[in-house]
Structures are given as structure tokens and as C-alpha cells.
Amino acid sequence: MHFSIPETESRSGDSGGSAYVAYNIHVNGVLHCRVRYSQLLGLHEQLRKEYGANVLPAFPPKKLFSLTPAEVEQRREQLEKYMQAVRQDPLLGGSETFNSFLRRAQQETQQVPTEEVSLEVLLSNGQKVLVNVLTSDQTEDVLEAVAAKLDLPDDLIGYFSLFLVREKEDGAFSFVRKLQEFELPYVSVTSLRSQEYKIVLRKSYWDSAYDDDVMENRVGLNLLYAQTVSDIERGWILVTKEQHRQLKSLQEKVSKKEFLRLAQTLRHYGYLRFDACVADFPEKDCPVVVSAGNSELSLQLRLPGQQLREGSFRVTRMRCWRVTSSVPLPSGGTSSPGRGRGEVRLELAFEYLMSKDRLQWVTITSPQAIMMSICLQSMVDELMVKKSGGSIRKMLRRRVGGTLRRSDSQQAVKSPPLLESPDASRESVVKLSSKLSAVSLRGIGSPSTDASASDVHGNFAFEGIGDEDL
Secondary structure: OOEEEEEEEOOOOOHHHOOEEEEEOOOOOOEEEEEEHHHHHHHHHHHHHHHHHOOOOOOOOOOOOOOHHHHHHHHHHHHHHHHHHHHHHHHOOOOHHHHHHHHHHHHHHOOOOOOOEEEEEOOOOOOEEEEEEEOOHEEEEEEHHHHHHHHHHHHHHHEEEEEEEEEEOOOOOEEEEEEOOOOHHHHHOOOOOOOOOOEEEEEOOOOHHHHHHOOOHHHHHHHHHHHHHHHHHOOOOOOOOHHHHHHHHHHHHHHHHHHHHHHHHOEEOOOOOOOEEEOOOOOOEEEEEEEOOOOEEEEEEOOOOOOEEEEEEEHEEEEEEEEEOOOOOOOOOOOOOOOOOOOOOEEEEEEEEEEEOOOEEEEEOOOOHHHHHHHHHHHHHHHHHHHHHOOOHHHOOOOOOOOOOOOOOOOOOOOOOOOHHHHOOOOOOOOOOHHHOOOOOOOOOOOOOOOHHHHHHEEOOOOOOOOOHH
């Protein structure tokens, strides 16, 4: 999750009091909350009491006198690095102290009173689920409320997550982010003040072997089935005409498990697809469509005069990755801070083991770069859990003493309509040949000098692989 404090504001105090500097905390480029230095200092002091000073990153010290504009900017940069470091630390970033601070600040900033409301959550097939929640309910509360409404068993809740999406004109979903424990879903979606933004329930794991657990339950089976049908209709899952005929036959027979078993064999089953973007692979400014799943990033591309091709990048061969943001300056030179700036440009760059002794940086430029990074991290987390012999059932942290609210009226998951005939214009995708991987890439080199170590995500699942495996 990408935390940033891109700007400060001078605000007047309550009841006409003295002015103060407010720091706007953004999550994935969207304003999450507005806080004062004293509030962040209070958070730091509380974390120090609970975990000790040795665990915490450096916090910018107090100043006896008013700050100059240069000092305000310096403090902003220091606070931004502090918040990023705390969030990326598994102990601190997962603590209730840190997350509850951000939830309270979000609610106060958006000035949303605590009250009961109806919240609309969509399933992958567009079916609406209305749940009664409090505006102050955190993500886990809302997820449990949706599960209760659908009659999804408690032990399967951890297999699903809530995602914030933007619904495009054609009805397709553009994924913004997975809702986190430090935010209030109702506040997150309503604060965007646009009907385009929705909350969607979708499975949260990548390894299709976990489907077996979900398919044992009727509701879990229906949710997985509805998501798979929807992904096929969107073209996210790659299907030949013959495979499509077999799937439609199974759907007509209402053979959901057999339908899913066949779907599991298809390319891009269970993948998350992103909007069209640009990459420097295999050449500069190459238009691509990125999909994440099955422990890899897939890039579909069209080279000049060639058919549609696909390149796959395994997460176990990514040594590290980072997300960088930049703001293009207006033509004519420099601009003063916060003035004359254009739209933020986001890039996901990862260092990839191209051959036994050759690591190369690959860069994807996309507004969804942060979401791609989140997918990479969750795939690595899942691989490490599986490698250690653990279970993703335990990956969902449950509140101590938390209660699961059950609704009197449970809502069934509706079966999707029969699959439409495949688009005749949709081309089959050919796996990228090994020769294409030899195309020279525009390396971005080592991390820039202004990037701190916390900006780079090290990959504990990285493996050294020989040429025979490439």
C-alpha cells in the first residue's frame, strides 16, 4: 500500500485560533485523511510505548520556533518516509494502534458522523448485495456483514476480499485497490463523490488449489462460479471456440463444479486484468495489457506487423520491485511547489532474472501501478505461506472478541446467464517465444538517489534459476 504526503495546507485553528500546518495523507494517490504534526507525534509516542523505540523509524523532531517554508517541506518529506516505513513494517503496519489512528483520522477528515447506513456491495456478476453497517465499520466488519447476508461460512471469509473499483461506461470494472484494515469502506467510497466507484466482492487468493476449499460450500461454489463466468465474458480468461462450446454445455447442465474444473485449465483463470497501459518490454513505449495471477505478471502486446503475443514474468524471478510517481513539469522549465503541475505519472518497475546471470529492470507505466504492486506482494505472501506449510485460512486476522452479525434475511447468489458466443474478432494469444525475451530492454538502472530503501520491495520468494529453466 502506497502512503504519501504530497502536500501541506495552512489552516486556521478552531474558534479563530492560530493557523497551523495540516498534512494531507494520500493512500494510492487518493486523499485519505488530513492530520497535524501533533497528531502524528501522538501516534509515534503510542507506538513507542507499545513496541519500543528501537523498532520505530526516525520521527522528525519538534521545533521551538515557527517553521520556514523550506523546513515545512523538509518535515513533510520526513513524515512521508516515516508513514511509509511504519506501514511496510509487518508488526507496526498491522497494529491496531496504527490502523485505528488512520480510521479515526479518515472519519474526522471527511466529517462523517457515526450512524447506521445501507451499503451496496456488488458481486463479480453485477448482482447487488445491500448490507446494514455503521459508517465507522472497518473493512473486516463490512466483509463479515456481506458474508452473513450471503450465508457464507465463517471459515471461508478469509478467501474473499472487498475491492474498490471504478465502473466504466461499458460496465467493466477498473480495479483501484483492495480495501485495507486501516480504512472505513463506506467513507472510502462515498468520499470519492462519484457514482462510478463501487465496492466489489471477489476471491482474494491466487492459487487455484484453494478452490477446492471454497467449492465444498454451496455459497462459496456459487460465488466462484459467478466470478468465473463474468471473467470469461469480459475476455479476462482466454478461451478457444471449442473450450467455449464445452463450457456452455456444462453451464446448460448446471454442472458448476465441472464448469470450474474445465475453467481452471484455461489461460488466465483467476487473473486480475488491468486497463491498457505502456511498458518498455520488449521495446520502448510498447502498448500492453497486464494481467496478474498464478504467481506471474502477464503482458499481452502486439508488435508491428505481428499477431498478438504474450510475455510472462514469474514473481519468483523478480528480485525486487518499486512504484515511483512523478509529476511532469509544464513546458518552459521549473515550477514552484504545488503550482503548475500536471497529472501524476505512476510506474511499476521490477528487476527480473532474464537469464542465469542477467538481471534486467522492466518498467510498466500505468495509473494502476500501485494495484499491480499490491498484487505482486499478495502473491509473494501466499507463496511464502504455502512454502512454510501454513494455510491462507489463517491469513485473515480476526479481532479478539469480535462478533459476527447475522442478518435475518439471507441473500442467495444468483446464477449468471448462459455464456454468449465468443467474439469472432478476438484473436488467440500466442505465448511469447524465447527469442523475444532477448530483445534489449530499456533499463532504468538502480533506484534513483532520492528513493529511500523503503521504496523498494524486496522479494523473499526470489529464486536463482538456471538457463535451462528460462
